Amino acid sequence: MKYSEKLKDPRWQKKRLEIFERDDWKCQSCGNTKLTLHVHHKKYLEKAEPWEYPDELLITYCKSCHDKEKDKILQIEQILKNLSLDYRIMPIYGPSDDSPERYLIEVMGFGRKWNQLI
Numbered sequence: 001m002k003y004s005e006k007l008k009d010p011r012w013q014k015k016r017l018e019i020f021e022r023d024d025w026k027c028q029s030c031g032n033t034k035l036t037l038h039v040h041h042k043k044y045l046e047k048a049e050p051w052e053y054p055d056e057l058l059i060t061y062c063k064s065c066h067d068k069e070k071d072k073i074l075q076i077e078q079i080l081k082n083l084s085l086d087y088r089i090m091p092i093y094g095p096s097d098d099s100p101e102r103y104l105i106e107v108m109g110f111g112r113k114w115n116q117l118i
Contacts, residue, residue, distance in 0.1 A: 003050075011051035015039075019058045027062035035062035040069060043091055076105065085109040 006012060019039045026033045040061045041053060061069065073089055080087040086108040107114045 006050050009049075009051065011049070015051040015053075015058070019055065020060055022055065023060035026060065027065050028059050029061055029065040032062040032064070035064055037062060038066040040066055072103075076103070080105075080107065083109075 016039045038061050040059050042057045088106045090104045
């Protein structure tokens with residue numbers, strides 16, 4: 001099943017509404033209540049369905065903040081793909097846990113592994 005189809009699943013829709021309710025129906029990054037809201041996965045778990053995530057790994061973002069968060073990661077991924085290197089990108093959250101303060105990038109190649117905080 002495609003990821004987009006999984007987001008239509010009633011179990012995800014229920015979980016999504018629970019997260020919106022918990023976050024008072026506002027963006028946890030900028031406080032916006034007018035833009036379309038999205039539930040963002042702070043990190044992805046292997047083999048977990050969207051509705052199986054623990055609540056603490058989910059957060060409400062407005063469309064603007066969600067797009068900014070996705071754009072950061074996409075830019076980094078594109079650079080690493082162009083270099084043909086294996087990599088993992090992991091968000092690192094601060095005390096507020098609202099949005100990542102930094103990212104740890106782990107790159108594997110040429111028989112070595114590099115870690116870089118950005």
